[in-house]
Amino acid sequence: RWIEAHSPQISPDELKLSFIVRYPDLRKGIMLVERKSKTEDFNFKKARPLIGEILTGTDSGDSPIPMPQQHNFFDSRLANTIQRLHWLPNSEAIVYDLISPASAFEMRSDLWMIHIYSRKAKKLTKGISAREPAVSPNGEHIAFIRALPTGHSLAMIHLKTTKYELLLSAKEADLHWPEWIDQNRIFVTVKNGSKEILNIVDIRTKNIMPVSLPCPRARFTEVRQNIARFSCDQNGVWNIYEISLDSLSQLKPLTHIFTGVNNFTALLSSSSLIASIFTENGVELGLISPQNNLPTLPQINPLFADD
Numbered sequence: 001r002w003i004e005a006h007s008p009q010i011s012p013d014e015l016k017l018s019f020i021v022r023y024p025d026l027r028k029g030i031m032l033v034e035r036k037s038k039t040e041d042f043n044f045k046k047a048r049p050l051i052g053e054i055l056t057g058t059d060s061g062d063s064p065i066p067m068p069q070q071h072n073f074f075d076s077r078l079a080n081t082i083q084r085l086h087w088l089p090n091s092e093a094i095v096y097d098l099i100s101p102a103s104a105f106e107m108r109s110d111l112w113m114i115h116i117y118s119r120k121a122k123k124l125t126k127g128i129s130a131r132e133p134a135v136s137p138n139g140e141h142i143a144f145i146r147a148l149p150t151g152h153s154l155a156m157i158h159l160k161t162t163k164y165e166l167l168l169s170a171k172e173a174d175l176h177w178p179e180w181i182d183q184n185r186i187f188v189t190v191k192n193g194s195k196e197i198l199n200i201v202d203i204r205t206k207n208i209m210p211v212s213l214p215c216p217r218a219r220f221t222e223v224r225q226n227i228a229r230f231s232c233d234q235n236g237v238w239n240i241y242e243i244s245l246d247s248l249s250q251l252k253p254l255t256h257i258f259t260g261v262n263n264f265t266a267l268l269s270s271s272s273l274i275a276s277i278f279t280e281n282g283v284e285l286g287l288i289s290p291q292n293n294l295p296t297l298p299q300i301n302p303l304f305a306d307d
Contacts, residue, residue, distance in 0.1 A: 006276035
């Protein structure tokens with residue numbers, strides 16, 4: 001059905017799981033799988049597509065489920081540009097990014113919102129190069145990265161008015177993966193050369209504070225119940241670590257996977273993680289039970305440049 005699956009995101013009610021897939025024709029799509037209670041496992045055989053196409057229903061696999069009608073031909077062709085999706089607090093809609101035409105000569109990335117039951121999609125921005133959305137805890141704002149040739153910016157839109165404001169600009173660095181800590185603070189990764197430093201941006205004062213971590217690179221942060229978890233290559237391989245938001249110290253490894261872990265989502269009801277794991281078959285989703293009291297992970301030197 002798909003050849004890769006990654007970027008899982010659990011809904012706030014923990015009854016729905018969305019993730020990005022890559023199909024054999026190399027397009028991407030968004031899949032949704034539901035469960036009736038938090039004690040049940042997610043049955044991925046019952047996953048249904050929200051965005052993109054999937055072949056199902058016959059042995060020959062010739063029954064495509066098309067893109068929602070709100071997406072035009074160009075959006076369908078460029079569905080492989082989806083980078084991130086994020087749930088609204090009501091667990092009934094998802095915000096995601098998608099590249100589409102801004103004019104006859106220019107492509108721009110914009111944010112969309114899709115309701116998981118009606119499958120009605122709404123374009124939230126228009127031609128402002130918006131990427132990697134993150135919905136605020138109260139559902140009123142969306143933080144995102146504005147990626148322009150002149151540099152990256154951290155910006156925020158008001159969901160009701162769709163007006164946006166800039167929070168932080170970086171002309172000599174790349175910004176990635178904003179994640180709300182609370183209503184006033186946002187994690188964002190600042191990439192400069194081979195370093196990726198986790199920073200906290202205060203949206204009231206526009207101040208930015210780097211977080212001191214022993215990670216040459218830290219990315220894909222997720223905040224749940226006063227704990228920040230993120231992918232870190234402290235030992236040379238991407239694994240998942242956590243720190244307390246109270247102290248922002250005592251980095252704790254949660255996984256020890258030799259091939260590496262990409263982005264992930266935490267299931268609070270079972271204290272487990274669903275993560276994008278690098279395997280011999282590409283990137284696949286796996287259920288991980290974090291190990292308690294993991295020792296310091298052994299150092300593994302890079303094979304190619306920084307990887």
